[in-house]
Amino acid sequence: MNILIIGSGGREHSLAWAVAQNPKCENLIVAPGNPGIAEIARCVDLDIYNNSQILEFSQNNKVDLVIIGPEGPLANGLSDLLRKGGVTVFGCSKEAAKLESSKKFTKDLCKKIGAPTANFEFFSNAKKAKEYVVRQGVPIVIKLDGLAAGKGVIVAMDQKTAFNAIDNFLDRKETAIQNKILIEEYLEGEEASFFVLSDGKNLLPIGSAQDHKTAYDNDQGPNTGGMGAYSPAPVLTQSIMDLTIESIIKPTIEEMFNRGTPYKGVIFAGLMIKNGIPKLIEYNVRFGDPECQALMIRLGPQVLDLILACCSTKLDKAKINWAKDHSVTIVLANKGYPGNYKNGSKIRFVEELKNDSLNQIFHAGTKIDNSHLIANGGRVLNITARGDNLLEARDRAYKNLEKINWPEGFYRSDIGWRAL
Ligand code: AMP
Ligand code: GLY
Secondary structure, three states, X not given: OEEEEEEOOHXXXXXXXXXXXXXXXXXXXXXXXXXXXXXXXXXXXXXXXXXXXXXXXXXXXXXXXXXXXXXXXXXXXHHHHHHHOOOOEEOOOOOOOHHHHXXXXXXXXXXXXXXXXXXXXXXXXXXHHHHHHHHHOXXXXXEEXXXXXXXXXXXXXOHXXXXXXXXXXXXXXXXXXXXXXXXXXXXXXXXXXXXXXXXXXXXXXXEEEEEOOEEEHHHEXXXXXXXXXXXXXXXXXXXXXHHHHHHHHHHHHHHHHHOOOOOEEEEEXXXXXXXXXXXXXEEXXXXXXXXXXXXXXXXXXXXXXXXXXXXXXXXXXXXXXXXXXXXXXXEEEXXXXXXXXXXXXXXXXXXXXXXXXXXXXXXXXEEEEOOEEEEOOOEEEEEEEEEOOHXXXXXXXXXXXXXXXXXXXXXXXXXXXXXX
């Protein structure tokens, strides 16, 4: 098969690594890719927001399957155009992508199907929003609707922070549309990420993980896209996963099917779990980054068979072969991230690290300049390892990481602490 993966991050590198090992994959292309991906696939410089360019490329290059990594192109209708053009796609439609791109869409849907989630209300008026905060009390959570790349959520522990968030969000241009601020109940508990494949009708859970959102150790510092992850998440026991499917994910997929807009692809539920009850924080319509890296090193080449079963509506016949393994991925980030940072510093000794089924380095924000590997982004490398238990996986990953020489980088030293 000729396979095209869309994206350029650590998530897409790990997908490419897993897919490339499956004998069904004869030719792997990634657009636009990155230097790590370029070692295992052909990278082509396509604009991931130019749907017709990607369709034309797929048709001209006899691409049998397109795997879409990030949410942006999904919300931009890439899978719709490719499907219309006769190309097999792993990735949901533009309408289904509203589960991530519109908090209003998801909250209204949850209400309709009775899925447990934080109580909420939408506002477009600061005065009314603040009155609501006063009525509800703190802590409270203020969110900006729409895709905000992780910058649209303020967990306010006091009223002042909540009021500031309301003023800031309502000042932004994108809030010009009605009802764009979501204020919701603060949920206590333990957070986990749950990944499920849906072919529109059938569901197949594809693993769990826990992310580390803040920049520094002990959950301190600003929120980031994720500083590391491990899989599986111990809090997601079999019974809690079953309950999540029954109370949240299955009714969502059924509702999307009944609306004539079936959900086809991977759905990522961000959950808060307390006293054995999972509540939905949010949906994402893609794999998490860096959660995907931790999942892919565990799943390996079979992931392509699962994706193909998903695309051909045969998930009811698909089965995952799980090893009794654990994985960890540590994000090596550019000093200053998630704020301002400098690109261009040299990263040394990456090529000396092990490269096998237990040890991988997935590239994110890297570039080759004058045959040197340099930093070119906030989150730069994902040091990923697998082991018989979490401790073994973690130690393996940190041992690998310490061999890298990059004084301009930083990482959290406590990935996996909650489960250890
Ligand atoms: P999001 O950008 O929606 O992933 O939210 C960022 C983070 O804010 C989540 O990972 C949670 O840690 C936190 N968060 C979001 N909504 C709530 C909520 N209702 N209660 C408590 N924490 C929340
Ligand atoms: N790591 C969280 C996300 O991908 O949304």
